[in-house]
Amino acid sequence: xxxxxxxxxxxxxxxxxxxxxxxxxxxxxxxxxxxxxxxxxxxxxxxxxxxxxxxxxxxxxxxxxxxxxxxxxxxxxxxxxxxxxxxxxxxxxxxxxxxxxxxxxxxxxxxxxxxxxxxxxxxxxxxxxxxxxxxxxxxxxxxxxxxxxxxxxxxxxxxxxxxxxxxxxxxxxxxxxxxxxxxxxxxxxxxxxxxxxxxxxxxxxxxxxxxxxxxxxxxxxxxxxxxxxxxxxxxxxxxxxxxxxxxxxxxxxxxxxxxxxxxxxxxxxxxxxx
Amino acid sequence: xxxxxxxxxxxxxxxxxxxxxxxxxxxxxxxxxxxxxxxxxxxxxxxxxxxxxxxxxxxxxxxxxxxxxxxxxxxxxxxxxxxxxxxxxxxxxxxxxxxxxxxxxxxxxxxxxxxxxxxxxxxxxxxxxxxxxxxxxxxxxxxxxxxxxxxxxxxxxxxxxxxxxxxxxxxxxxxxxxxxxxxxxxxxxxxxxxxxxxxxxxxxxxxxxxxxxxxxxxxxxxxxxxxxxxxxxxxxxxxxxxxxxxxxxxxxxxxxxxxxxxxxxxxxxxxxxxxxxxxxxxxxxxxxxxxxxxxxxxxxxxxxxxxxxxxxxxxxxxxxxxxxxx
Numbered sequence: 149x150x151x152x153x154x155x156x157x158x159x160x161x162x163x164x165x166x167x168x169x170x171x172x173x174x175x176x177x178x179x180x181x182x183x184x185x186x187x188x189x190x191x192x193x194x195x196x197x198x199x200x201x202x203x204x205x206x207x208x209x210x211x212x213x214x215x216x217x218x219x220x221x222x223x224x225x226x227x228x229x230x231x232x233x234x235x236x237x238x239x240x241x242x243x244x245x246x247x248x249x250x251x252x253x254x255x256x257x258x259x260x261x262x263x264x265x266x267x268x269x270x271x272x273x274x275x276x277x278x279x280x281x282x283x284x285x286x287x288x289x290x291x292x293x294x295x296x297x298x299x300x301x302x303x304x305x306x307x308x309x310x311x312x313x314x315x316x317x318x319x320x321x322x323x324x325x326x327x328x329x330x331x332x333x334x335x336x337x338x339x340x341x342x343x344x345x346x347x348x349x350x351x352x353x354x355x356x357x358x359x360x361x362x363x364x365x366x367x368x369x370x371x372x373x374x375x376x377x378x379x380x381x382x383x384x385x386x387x388x389x390x391x392x393x394x395x396x397x398x399x400x401x402x403x404x405x406x407x408x409x410x411x412x413x414x415x416x417x418x419x420x421x422x
Numbered sequence: 423x424x425x426x427x428x429x430x431x432x433x434x435x436x437x438x439x440x441x442x443x444x445x446x447x448x449x450x451x452x453x454x455x456x457x458x459x460x461x462x463x464x465x466x467x468x469x470x471x472x473x474x475x476x477x478x479x480x481x482x483x484x485x486x487x488x489x490x491x492x493x494x495x496x497x498x499x500x501x502x503x504x505x506x507x508x509x510x511x512x513x514x515x516x517x518x519x520x521x522x523x524x525x526x527x528x529x530x531x532x533x534x535x536x537x538x539x540x541x542x543x544x545x546x547x548x549x550x551x552x553x554x555x556x557x558x559x560x561x562x563x564x565x566x567x568x569x570x571x572x573x574x575x576x577x578x579x580x581x582x583x584x585x586x587x588x589x590x591x592x593x594x595x596x597x598x599x600x601x602x603x604x605x606x607x608x609x610x611x612x613x614x615x616x617x618x619x620x621x622x623x624x625x626x627x628x629x630x631x632x633x634x635x636x637x638x639x640x641x642x643x644x645x646x647x648x649x650x651x652x653x654x655x656x657x658x659x660x661x662x663x664x665x666x667x668x669x670x671x672x673x674x675x676x677x678x679x680x681x682x683x684x685x686x687x688x689x690x691x692x693x694x695x696x697x698x699x700x701x702x703x704x705x706x707x708x709x710x711x712x713x714x715x716x717x718x719x720x721x722x723x724x725x726x727x728x729x730x731x732x733x734x735x736x737x738x739x740x741x742x743x744x745x746x747x748x
Contacts, residue, residue: 259441260441260444260445260448262719263441263445263716263719263720263723264445264448264712264715264716264719265675265677265678265681265715265716265719266678267675267678267679267681267682268677268678268681268693268696268712268715269678269712271681271682271696271697271700272452272696272700272708272712273452273456275697275700275701276453276456276700276708277456348567352569355569355571355572356569356571356682359571359682359685359686360681360682360685360697372571375571375572375575378575379575379578379686382575382578382579382583382590383583386579386583386584389575389576389579390576390579392572393569393572393575393576396569396572397564397567397568397569397572398567400566400567400568400569401563401564401566401567404563404566404567405563
């Protein structure tokens, strides 16, 4: 019974995540209206046939903006997690293989990074380095590095204690080869799950940054920015403050469910950890 | 505090100080690397070169970086946060005013989040697989996915626009009386607390499930304790260790969260101050605030470690910090 329930989570999560991806890809080719097209005569229109989700204060079509917003959110999250995983995983693997002071250094540095409230520091970095999607990617990515380093190190240490690693070493395989051929494939489940979790967190962080005006810059739409704009007109067009938020929540929910589901399927031992 | 325990605490304390120092160095270096000359921003770009130089000298910006760093850290150690470039008042004074908004907000959120999450988690665990468990955890799953600033907007829509029970933003100050001030903080505190409560209730549920399976709970039932008494007297207290850790870790999220939530509700707290200081390149204020917030995270984690040790002395040297939980 529980396993069926969990697999339902996986199915819902995969469906929502694919939906998000499909929305972003579709918006590259087609949106009902150009997402930046201003139509001042039909500003703040209620949802209806012409505009399924209504229009904003500039008469831009809300549905088109939500669709195009998926593009910026996905690209920011993708690069941010890519930076974090691309640097963090090798660092964690190095720490686990080298041990000693290398290990201690990597771990202390990641402790230090955890001390900084991530979003606050991301705000500081993007605000000073200049608002925009690229700096938002970097600022969020930096805080993904220690997460991946830690998770990789922990999982790799556990694998390295097992007999088959000893056997591989006895056959004369080098440390790098052992890491690539034996350790990383064995911890890939943990890493895939962590990637989906971090992806969800990156979407929330990106939304927060663009809400305060530091993420993707107008006129290109972003969900956070749309919510900020909507707040100005909250008495006139309350629904504008609802749709982009639903988009964020569904995207994050989808990735979280996907992560939980993958954890159960790929590595049942982990399922009780959180 | 003698013996291995006292030594452990002392070692942790030394580590705490080192981490604080390292954090201050990181903040200082990052602000050196990022663009933005405070003197130039105060004067604007048309200023003459010698005026700029004079102002830079007056602000101490022409001194070597390492001297500025040492001066700043030495000041911090003595409780002197320096003087704000733009306000011309001691930064400590600015912080003192703003803390009176952010700290109550953070405390209210932690209390709300804990107050909601522990009963929810315990109820869900005690009815494992039942309707209550499935629906509560379903709601929690959605709660985890809610960005707190959007939740803030929704609360404004519901309880300020549709039902005018609470203000949509602003802060009357504590001088206006405790109730108006608290009333202004309730919606932002809820917006911060609910997503955290969702995470915490899931942690509580799995922790209680784990302790419910332990022998001592079975023993308690066997000696005639009711299900309810065994749950609350034995299972729950023993489940609190991971819960306390997560509450500590959430503090960091919460502090960062206030930065955005204070913007949603236009509250004059530390978060708004950070924004203003960044916009005005008031670097000394930015530096102080980030170190202050990072410092409080470090101190809270240290205290959590101590609580941990007090709750379970077996946990001695290692394995206190769980990996990867953010």
